[in-house]
Amino acid sequence: MNTGLLLHDDTRAALETYIAAPAQAVLLQGVEGVGRSILARELAAQLLSIAPERLEQHAYVRIVEPDGTSINIAPVRELASFVALRVPGSAVIARVIIICDADTMTREAQNALLKLLEEPPERTVLLLTASHPKQLLPTILSRLQKVSVRLPAAEAVKQYLVGQGHAAADVDRAWLLCGGSMARALSLLQPDSEGSTSELALVRSVLAADQFTRLTLIDSELKDKQRAREFVRTVSAVASSSMNRPAQEEKVVLRWQKVLSAAYTAEQALGKNANTKLVLTELMLNL
DSSP, rough: OOSSSOOHHHHHHHHHHHHOOOSEEEEEEEEEEEEEHHHHHHHHHHHHHHHHGEEEEEOOOOOOOOBTTTTTTTHHHHHHHHHHHHHOOOSSSEEEEEEETGGBBBBBHHHHHHHHHHHHHHHHHHHHEEGGGGGOOOOHHHHHHEOOOOOOOOHHHHHHHHHHHHHHHHHHHHHOOOOOOOHHHHHHTTTOSSSSSHHHHHHHHHHHHHHHHHHHHHHHHHOOOHHHHHHHHHHHHHHHHTTSOOOOOOOHHHHHHHHHHHHHHHHHHHHTTOHHHHHHHHHHHHH
């Protein structure tokens, strides 16, 4: 696949296989921040034989994205009118629909999409992206060709970022904090990125502190809800990175697994707007 994106070899091979014989509906699945939506746009442009920067203005391209945290039925229902339009020319693929974060579709929206997948329009490709594909209806998943968008090896990513002009020390710190998210790593490397160093220092001090000290930090350092969320994400990133270091004793790996599990539980709870202080208290007691 012709792209300037940094891709895992397995992902590149899967995409090249797909382009050689494109199915009408494909799911690009991978973790948050791995670049699924960007890749979907580049893939769409290649299928239509146009430059990626022209995609948004193309008459026969529709891009559906979450409105806030979900995709409701309205934009999905509108696709029926879009695919009813006659597409001029004789190109094998002349129309593309991209649904970003398809796993955020409501049940009603998914049922509306299912009708489209059951009778796919001619010369049309649907590209879906998802980080949690199991949230899609089984009847939708069964109609999609899956391509796993995997993150390249850490060293390959670091070399790429250093090659983009970033200092090696900054890249190492960003990679430690990003939890494997390329998008977050790039964000942390921006000149105006604030707080990454201080968050890392706070997490390290919390992990080294006794339980009483950890609990006191909730009311002193983590009163702000946004900072609390950032703290939890950083704990998760540090645990994930530390757990995968080579040649570690089993008890060390198990400790990081425990920290990662506690951070994941806290992140899920905060995502559901649970009481921040209660969530942080539970997290601190389980570190």
